[in-house]
Each structure stands twice: as structure tokens, then as C-alpha cells.
Amino acid sequence: MSLDWSKILSSSDAFPESPSSIKAIQTHISYVFVLDDVVYKIKKPVDFGFLDFTTLEKRKHFCEKELELNRRLCPDLYLGVEPIVKTPQGYQIGGEGEVVDYAVKMKRMPEEGMMSNLLRKNSITERHIDLIVDALVEFYKNARTGPGVDEYGSIETVRFNTEENFSQTASYVGTAIGPHRYEYIVSYTRDFIEANRDLFERRIKEGRIREGHGDLYSQNICFKDTEKVYIFDCIEFNERFRSGDVASEVAFLSMDLDYHGRQDLSDYFVKRFIEKSGDRELLQILDFYKTYRAYVRGKIGCFTYSSEEVPENVRAQALEDAKRYFNLAYGYSGGRPTVFVVFGLTGTGKTTLSKALSSRSLATHISSDITRKALAGVRPEEKHLEPYERGIYSSDFTERTYQRMLTLAEEAILEGRDVILDGTYR
Incomplete structure (x- = not known):
């Protein structure tokens, strides 16, 4: 028990x-x-x-x-x-x-020094990133490599890792990731592996495969001011997850910085690591591994969401986090958000169709009715009657509503989400 x-x-x-x-x-x-x-x-x-x-x-x-x-x-x-x-x-x-x-x-570790907390406060600087780069370059230089490690960078192992991800998340398609995005990421991953056999083999020969950390992101990094960095909580339970191309580890932290809205620091981190390590070929494989790492974090979010002993609020947040990570993976693999526009006369079933489409694709549903009421300070479920083309249904207010819908759509697209715009658009 x-x-x-x-x-x-x-x-x-x-x-x-x-x-x-x-x-x-x-x-x-x-x-x-x-x-x-x-x-x-x-x-x-x-x-x-x-x-x-x-x-x-x-x-x-x-x-x-x-x-x-x-x-x-x-x-x-x-x-x-x-x-x-x-x-x-x-x-x-x-x-x-x-x-x-x-x-x-x-x-x-001091809470005020945790990288995840510093990112939320927008307090991470290039100096913090330099500390991480210096620690990692030295760590990888001395990390175990060669026979017993190199096989973890092989196409066979990389393919096993990615296919394992896809099989373990298949049951979450429609809950945490839309069918189209799942299929797109699977196709991209398989195609990249097949088209880049020489690249994977060359990185093995160049000594880029190391027994690394395996879980290199902000939750596992802490700073003592800007003097010392602690990189802790590596993966101990599976050598296959811990060992691999150093590009995969760089991709993990780069992806995590993107996730926290700091693409500037993500780019700086990659640039400084390449300068310090001399690994210029890393850029050729970076997006592949960023796709992989974002997908792994999405998978972990799914597992937490399915853990019944975990508090309900934590499970709900884990599902939302998983969706965000899968959206990142989709973007790294070359996918672009889709905007659906559902329009027509009042009472023709636009909202019913939009909700069904949103349920299947996990696209963000932006309803003109709900947006209009929000602008007027009216609850979504509240009925609000006005004379024809008067009040909140006047042409001016309708224009404000459509402009607000566009703003919400832009915000969603920047976060990598698909969007459904639902309105009469007359």
C-alpha cells in the first residue's frame, strides 16, 4: 500500500x-x-x-x-x-x-534566489546568464562521454525518446493538445531525424554527447546574488534522459526562457554558450531539441494533471501549463497559429459551431457577444435587451467590440494559440 x-x-x-x-x-x-x-x-x-x-x-x-x-x-x-x-x-x-x-x-535554497522567482519579477540579467554559461561549459567539458554515453546521442535513441513522448501523450490529444498540432509535431520530428542522419552522427564523433543534467530549466537553478549559481535536481532515474547532446540541454533552458517571455535572454544564452564552447553547429539542431524539450514539459504537465492525489487546483494549472508547452513545441517545429472566422446572421448557430470547433481544436474562442458584454460591464450569462442598433448594439459600440476582439486575438496568437472569432460581422 x-x-x-x-x-x-x-x-x-x-x-x-x-x-x-x-x-x-x-x-x-x-x-x-x-x-x-x-x-x-x-x-x-x-x-x-x-x-x-x-x-x-x-x-x-x-x-x-x-x-x-x-x-x-x-x-x-x-x-x-x-x-x-x-x-x-x-x-x-x-x-x-x-x-x-x-x-x-x-x-x-533561498526563495529570493530561485531563477523561476527572479524571472517572474523580471530580475534576471545577462550577468545571471553568464554565471550559468560558465558553470555549464566547465561541467560539460568534464562530464562523462565516449562508450556508454555516446549511444544516447544516436538516431536510434533520439527516435526512441521522441516516439515514447508521442505514445505517452496520445491519450491527451483533444485535452492538452489539438489533433492537428499533435500530428504536425510528430511529422516534423520524424522528418527532421530522417533528413539529418549525418548531423546526428557528426555530433557524436565531435564529442558533443555527454552525461549531463537532464532537467536544465529555471525551477532547478538558484543564485546567490550575482556571485554564484547552483544548478541542482538533475535526473537520476534514467540515464537515457540525463545523457545526450549538449544541444538538447542548451535547448531546454533556452525554451524555458522563451516560456517565461524572455526571448532576449534566451537568444543571449545560446549566443554566449556557443562563444564559450565553440559549438557553432549547435544552431543547426537547436529548434529540433527545443521542440523536444517543450514537448517533454507538456507531457509532464499531462502526467501531473492525471495524478488524482495532486490537489485539484494544481492539476488544473498543470493542464494549462501543458497546453502552453505544446504550443511552444508547435512553434519551434515551424507551425503557425490559425485564425478561424465564424460569421453569419444572428441565430444561425455560429456560437454552437465555434464552441464545437474550439472543443476539438483547443483554439481560443472569442465571442462577440461575450466581448460586447465585457466592455459594458455585463456578466456573460446576463440577458441584456436594447432597441435595435442602440446602446451596446449601436454601430459605434459594435466597432469597439470588434476592435477588442482583434486585440484579444493578437494576444492569443503571440502566445502561439489558434483563435476562433465568432460574430455577425455585418
Whole structure:
């Protein structure tokens, strides 16, 4: 039976530090407990095919692997692996008793230094990016490569990774990604692999395949002012995800900066990495890997959305995040947003058709009726009667409505979404 550690370890007595506060966070694969000065991470007994934590022995092994691998970039951040024991008084971290699970223990990073928080505050600068580039170039120079690693950059492995993504997200087509966009990304990916065999093989020969981080994005990066960077929480559970072309890792953080609306820093990061590493060929494969990385993040969002034990609000947000990541993947693969215009006389079924089309394609439905009411401060469901071509139905107000619809459409298109404009347009 799987134990819900978020409820069991809710008391400060369960931790040797006796913290004054406990913040429990759940993902689809772990429980994370943020205390005053330290963080504990417990793996869930789940099996996703690419990840298997189903036995105590496996969870212990991967806790130890997490410690070993993350100390490559953060030797002073990861403190150890602690047993979770059952005592007559209950469950606790450390101490004497029956060992029922294990937790990775690490120092708590300052919230104000987390890259994701700094991005939300628009506080990331080129100096921060320089710190990341310097750390990564040195890391990849010394990272494991050659036999036992190089195969992860082969066409066979790359194809396996992408096809795995597509098979694992097929059930979310129509929920998190529209059918056309799914098919477009699949086709682009397969065509790119087939057309660039020489490029993949050349990058192996040039030593560009390394045992890297595997999860290089802002959630796993923290700064101490603009003096030091910590890049933590690498993938320990699957060497295939951790190892590959360094271009794939660069693409991940570049994509993440795009996701946060900082394409300027994304471009700067890629430019500085190429300058420092000398890897000018990276640009030829960057969009392919940005497509792949955005799609992986979309897939993870889908998994979180499907995790029933995760709070409903977190699941709902995960689905919206997945849609955004899939939209990014579509754009990187060369796809462009589509604008549908549904128009006709009043009462002919425009809105019914628009809603059906939106439900199937996941396009953003912009209704003239709802937009008109919003401009007038009227609730969408409220009936509002006016004489013919008077009040909110006057020609001037109608023109304002259509202009507002265009503005909303432009905003959606800039975010990579398809749009349905629904109005009479007379």
C-alpha cells in the first residue's frame, strides 16, 4: 500500500530539525518537504516505464544516485540520504525503527534566489546568464562521454525518446493538445531525424554527447546574488534522459526562457554558450531539441494533471501549463497559429459551431457577444435587451467590440494559440 507522506509527515516531530514550519509539495513522482533550513525529497512508488520506484530497494538506489549525480554541480548542497522509520509513536525521518522508505536531504535554497522567482519579477540579467554559461561549459567539458554515453546521442535513441513522448501523450490529444498540432509535431520530428542522419552522427564523433543534467530549466537553478549559481535536481532515474547532446540541454533552458517571455535572454544564452564552447553547429539542431524539450514539459504537465492525489487546483494549472508547452513545441517545429472566422446572421448557430470547433481544436474562442458584454460591464450569462442598433448594439459600440476582439486575438496568437472569432460581422 502506498503511504501519503504529505499527511503522515505533517508534524514537526517527524523531522530531526523540529522545524517551525513545513511546506509539503507533491509532483507526479515525489513528495517534497520544505523546512526552515533543509529540504527532504521522497520518491513515490510509481512506475511510468521510463521511471520505476516501485520497490524500497529501487527508491534507496535512486536516492543514492540523486546524491552522487547532483554533487557534480552542487557538492555542498546535497547532504545525504536519510531513512524513514516506523516507531511506536509513528513515522519519522532518521532514528531507530523499521525502515520503510528513504529521503534525500539537501540544504534549502533561498526563495529570493530561485531563477523561476527572479524571472517572474523580471530580475534576471545577462550577468545571471553568464554565471550559468560558465558553470555549464566547465561541467560539460568534464562530464562523462565516449562508450556508454555516446549511444544516447544516436538516431536510434533520439527516435526512441521522441516516439515514447508521442505514445505517452496520445491519450491527451483533444485535452492538452489539438489533433492537428499533435500530428504536425510528430511529422516534423520524424522528418527532421530522417533528413539529418549525418548531423546526428557528426555530433557524436565531435564529442558533443555527454552525461549531463537532464532537467536544465529555471525551477532547478538558484543564485546567490550575482556571485554564484547552483544548478541542482538533475535526473537520476534514467540515464537515457540525463545523457545526450549538449544541444538538447542548451535547448531546454533556452525554451524555458522563451516560456517565461524572455526571448532576449534566451537568444543571449545560446549566443554566449556557443562563444564559450565553440559549438557553432549547435544552431543547426537547436529548434529540433527545443521542440523536444517543450514537448517533454507538456507531457509532464499531462502526467501531473492525471495524478488524482495532486490537489485539484494544481492539476488544473498543470493542464494549462501543458497546453502552453505544446504550443511552444508547435512553434519551434515551424507551425503557425490559425485564425478561424465564424460569421453569419444572428441565430444561425455560429456560437454552437465555434464552441464545437474550439472543443476539438483547443483554439481560443472569442465571442462577440461575450466581448460586447465585457466592455459594458455585463456578466456573460446576463440577458441584456436594447432597441435595435442602440446602446451596446449601436454601430459605434459594435466597432469597439470588434476592435477588442482583434486585440484579444493578437494576444492569443503571440502566445502561439489558434483563435476562433465568432460574430455577425455585418
